[in-house]
C-alpha cells in the first residue's frame with residue numbers, strides 16, 4: 001500500500017523518481033506526488049496515476065539531485081490532490097512521504113492544534129511532519145534527532161522519507177512494520193518500498209529493520225541508527241532479481257504475463273526440492289523445524305485473500321496425506337479473536353508480498369504464545385519472511401498484477417510438497433503411492449502449459465458472458481478453494497459480483513439466485529465425488545442456470561450436460577487446484593479486458609495490504 005521512492009546522488013532525481021514510481025504503482029495508484037530539492041523545494045502532486053503527475057508537471061522545473069516521490073492508496077482522507085503526498089511541514093522547510101498508518105494521529109493532532117498549527121489535509125502523515133518540525137524548532141535539534149523523537153511518540157506503522165530545504169544534502173528514512181529498502185550505488189543512494197525501482201541501478205541493498213533510521217548523505221557512507229539512537233552497521237545484501245522479471249515482456253498486461261509464466265514458476269517452486277530421481281521431496285528452508293511440524297498438535301494456517309485460499313488447499317492436503325489436524329484462519333480475525341495457541345502448535349503464514357499487516361500481526365501473536373512459525377512467502381527478505389522461524393520461498397518471481405495468479409499456484413505447490421514430505425516422515429502414505437504422486441507432481445508444469453492452450457477458447461467464452469452482472473462458482477473437495485479463488489479473481493478485476501460456494505451448500509441458500517441469467521461455473525474435475533457434482537449440476541439446470549463446466553479431458557457426461565465446457569488435462573485429485581484454477585484466471589482476465597477494466601490496477605485495490 002503506497003509506494004515510496006527517493007534518490008540522492010549526482011544525477012537528476014526527477015526521471016529516476018518517475019521511473020521508480022511507475023514500477024511501484026501496483027502498490028497504490030489513487031494519487032501521486034514528488035518533491036525535489038534545488039535551492040528551493042519543488043513539490044507537485046495530483047489526484048490520479050503517475051502518468052497524470054508527469055503530464056501535469058510537463059515542462060515545469062524539475063532539476064535537482066535529491067528528491068522523493070509517492071504513489072498513494074488512500075487510508076485517511078479521500079484520494080485528492082491535498083491528501084496526496086508529499087506533505088509539507090508548517091514552514092514548508094520539510095516534506096515527508098509515508099506508507100503506513102499513524103494510529104494515534106488524532107491525539108497528536110489535537111496537541112498540535114492546541115498549539116495553533118493548521119492542517120491542510122485529512123491525513124495522518126501531515127500530523128507527523130508537523131510534529132517533526134515542531135520538535136526540530138522547539139527543542140533545537142537537528143533533523144535526524146527530530147525524526148527520532150517524533151517517531152518515539154508514534155503508535156502505528158510507517159515507512160517514511162523526510163527531506164529538508166535547510167539540509168539539502170540529506171535524506172532521512174525510517175521504518176516500522178512497513179517495508180523500506182535502500183540501494184547503494186556509486187556516489188548515489190535509492191530508497192524504495194521494494195526493490196523494483198532500485199534493481200536497474202544497483203544490486204547492493206540494505207533492508208531497514210523496525211524502528212531503524214537511515215541517514216543518507218552526499219559523499220558519506222550510509223548510516224543507520226535506531227530511533228533510540230543506537231548505531232547499527234548496515235548489512236549489505238545482493239539483490240537476485242533481474243529487470244526482465246519486472247517488465248511486461250510483450251504481454252498486454254502483467255496479469256496475463258504472470259498467468260502464462262505458471263509452467264515456469266511452478267517448476268521454480270519445485271526446483272531443488274522435488275528430486276524425482278532420488279524419490280525425495282524436501283523443503284530446505286524448514287528442515288531445522290521439520291520435527292516441530294511432524295509432532296505438531298495441530299497446524300494453523302493464517303493468511304488473507306488468495307493466500308488464504310491456498311491455505312484452504314493446504315488444509316485438505318495436510319489432513320489427507322499427513323493426518324495432522326489443520327485449521328485455516330483469516331489473519332485479520334485470528335489476531336483479534338483470542339485464539340487458543342500453545343507451544344505444540346505450528347503456524348504456517350502464507351503471503352505473496354510478505355508484507356500483509358494482518359498476517360504479520362497474526363504471526364506476532366502466535367509467536368508470543370510460543371508457537372513455531374513457518375512462512376510461505378514470495379518476496380525474498382520481506383517482513384513476514386524475516387518474522388518467521390523458518391520458511392520456504394515460493395520463488396514465483398515478482399508478481400506485479402494486483403490479482404494474484406502465479407503466486408497462488410506457487411503457494412499450492414509448496415503446500416503440496418510440504419504435505420507429501422510430512423506424509424513420508426510420518427509414514428501416513430504407502431510408499432508406492434508416495435512415489436506415484438511425486439511423478440505426477442513432476443509432470444504438472446507440462447499440464448499447466450497444455451491448459452494455457454485453452455486461452456482462445458476461454459476468450460470466446462468471456463465474449464459471451466462479458467455483460468453478466470453476477471456469477472456463481474461451485475466446487476467440491478479440492479475444487480472448493482478453487483471456486484472461491486475463481487470468484488475473487490472475477491470480482492476484483494472485472495467488478496462483476498461473484499460468489500464461490502461448496503457445490504452442495506448451494507441448496508442451503510444461493511440456489512435462490514439461480515435463473516436463466518446466472519452463469520454458474522462448476523469445477524467438475526473431481527473423481528471421488530463425481531456423481532455428487534453431476535447431481536449439483538442437475539440442480540442448477542433444473543432452475544435454468546447456465547452451466548460453464550471445467551471438466552477433465554474426454555468427460556462426455558458433464559460435457560454434454562453443461563451449456564459450455566472447458567476440458568483440462570486430468571491429474572491426481574490432490575493436484576487439481578494447480579490445473580483447474582488456470583481457466584478461471586484466464587476467464588476473469590478476458591472478462592475484465594472486454595469490459596474495459598484496468599486489469600493490473602483494479603479500482604480501490606493495492607498489491608500489498610500493509611494497513612489493517
Ligand code: M6R
Pocket residue numbers: 304305306307350351352353354355356359402403404405488489492605607608609
Ligand atoms: O501478499 P499477500 O499474499 O499476503 O496478500 C494477500 C491478499 O491481499 C491478496 O491475495 C489479494 O487478495 C489479491 N488481490 C488477490 O488477487
